[in-house]
Amino acid sequence: MVFGIFLCLDAFLYVFTLLPLRVFLALFRLLTLPCYGLRDRRLLQPAQVCDILKGVILVICYFMMHYVDYSMMYHLIRGQSVIKLYIIYNMLEVADRLFSSFGQDILDALYWTATEPKERKRAHIGVIPHFFMAVLYVFLHAILIMVQATTLNVAFNSHNKSLLTIMMSNNFVEIKGSVFKKFEKNNLFQMSNSDIKERFTNYVLLLIVCLRNMEQFSWNPDHLWVLFPDVCMVIASEIAVDIVKHAFITKFNDITADVYSEYRASLAFDLVSSRQKNAYTDYSDSVARRMGFIPLPLAVLLIRVVTSSIKVQGILSYACVILFYFGLISLKVLNSIVLLGKSCQYVKEAKMEEKLSNPPPTCTPGKPSSKSQNKCKPSQGLSTEENLSASITKQPIHQKENIIPLLVTSNSDQFLTTPDGDEKDITQDNSELKHRSSKKDLLEIDRFTICGNRID
Numbered sequence: 192m193v194f195g196i197f198l199c200l201d202a203f204l205y206v207f208t209l210l211p212l213r214v215f216l217a218l219f220r221l222l223t224l225p226c227y228g229l230r231d232r233r234l235l236q237p238a239q240v241c242d243i244l245k246g247v248i249l250v251i252c253y254f255m256m257h258y259v260d261y262s263m264m265y266h267l268i269r270g271q272s273v274i275k276l277y278i279i280y281n282m283l284e285v286a287d288r289l290f291s292s293f294g295q296d297i298l299d300a301l302y303w304t305a306t307e308p309k310e311r312k313r314a315h316i317g318v319i320p321h322f323f324m325a326v327l328y329v330f331l332h333a334i335l336i337m338v339q340a341t342t343l344n345v346a347f348n349s350h351n352k353s354l355l356t357i358m359m360s361n362n363f364v365e366i367k368g369s370v371f372k373k374f375e376k377n378n379l380f381q382m383s384n385s386d387i388k389e390r391f392t393n394y395v396l397l398l399i400v401c402l403r404n405m406e407q408f409s410w411n412p413d414h415l416w417v418l419f420p421d422v423c424m425v426i427a428s429e430i431a432v433d434i435v436k437h438a439f440i441t442k443f444n445d446i447t448a449d450v451y452s453e454y455r456a457s458l459a460f461d462l463v464s465s466r467q468k469n470a471y472t473d474y475s476d477s478v479a480r481r482m483g484f485i486p487l488p489l490a491v492l493l494i495r496v497v498t499s500s501i502k503v504q505g506i507l508s509y510a511c512v513i514l515f516y517f518g519l520i521s522l523k524v525l526n527s528i529v530l531l532g533k534s535c536q537y538v539k540e541a542k543m544e545e546k547l548s549n550p551p552p553t554c555t556p557g558k559p560s561s562k563s564q565n566k567c568k569p570s571q572g573l574s575t576e577e578n579l580s581a582s583i584t585k586q587p588i589h590q591k592e593n594i595i596p597l598l599v600t601s602n603s604d605q606f607l608t609t610p611d612g613d614e615k616d617i618t619q620d621n622s623e624l625k626h627r628s629s630k631k632d633l634l635e636i637d638r639f640t641i642c643g644n645r646i647d
Contacts, residue, residue: 198530199486203395207490208516214245221234221235241302253491276345284339287332294328294329299476301322336392337492344400362429362432379441384483385482403496452541456537456543460546462531464547
């Protein structure tokens with residue numbers, strides 16, 4: 192989970208640090224295009240088009256958030272009863288998961304329509320309607336997270352802390368809803384990713400609450416120590432609930448603790464594969480698909496809160512802002528270097544280098560960087576069986592009859608598809624092979640869903 196939290200941090204910092212630079216370079220190329228001439232068919236590369244779209248969505252949603260009054264929302268929520276606020280907070284958590292489940296699909300549809308080759312016959316509504324849908328989604332999701340942060344702020348500022356206690360007890364209700372259910376490896380993997388995303392989002396919400404409270408008390412450092420015990424209590428309750436929940440789930444379902452090393456290797460494999468030259472997806476998008484973490488709405492809200500809480504006046508203040516920006520870039524680069532080194536180490540320990548050396552022969556739909564390679568073909572040096580065995584973990588399985596005998600002979604696929612009790616009994620009858628082939632590879636789960644099923 193610590194590794195996953197740093198992955199979310201890396202994707203979140205990308206929005207503030209590298210994305211503005213990439214948008215500036217894309218616009219500079221667009222403005223200086225007459226100097227170079229139209230050598231290519233495309234004005235911009237597909238990745239540059241996606242960067243410009245992300246930047247425009249951020250700017251538009253930021254100005255739209257100015258029409259949402261945070262103070263009025265705070266007093267409106269504060270006037271409600273404790274039980275009503277508890278119900279509202281639970282509804283907001285469910286709505287956040289639902290928004291995350293289809294939000295990435297909306298953004299994927301926008302990226303695909305914007306970078307689709309002109310030769311293809313378009314069977315969709317067009318770029319502009321998809322763009323307005325994406326702007327509306329990011330705006331609504333940002334408002335949803337703002338209401339969550341406001342409710343948490345009301346709980347912190349309540350006199351008897353009763354609302355904060357009730358909200359913390361809600362975490363223990365989560366144990367009741369998940370511990371006594373049957374879980375397999377893949378379901379537990381999705382729940383672990385959901386917990387990582389939820390914990391990172393709560394950290395950002397606590398940061399927003401601290402910023403709003405410090406602004407109300409004129410940035411008095413003494414008030415920070417008043418908030419510090421409550422912040423530590425919320426974080427400690429989250430960690431304790433996750434530890435107890437995962438401990439009993441693995442106990443009741445006879446899952447060994449080594450499965451978390453496999454989960455970590457799967458996340459590391461996403462990072463390493465996205466850094467390759469022939470990568471089909473951007474790294475932040477792979478994290479969004481794996482964990483359901485979409486950084487754009489959270490980034491819009493944080494920018495809105497920071498700009499309204501901190502007033503920049505004078506040359507010295509602007510110099511501090513520039514230094515802070517360079518510090519964020521340094522943190523992003525350092526975090527990326529450490530994560531990449533650790534990911535390579537985890538991939539080697541899991542013996543998954545073969546999957547990196549044999550990329551999938553077909554492109555996965557809906558990923559931004561694969562738009563210019565929509566007609567992918569298998570590599571000529573490999574036979575058909577080798578291509579199938581190399582692509583089992585990266586594309587949906589449509590021909591199970593042809594792939595079933597390959598599951599026994601491929602060592603790289605046995606790593607994550609073999610259950611805990613069947614490592615020694617690989618060569619068994621056909622019925623057991625069919626049962627084993629129905630279990631999905633952990634690397635196939637690239638969508639955040641509540642029910643744990645893949646969305647193709």
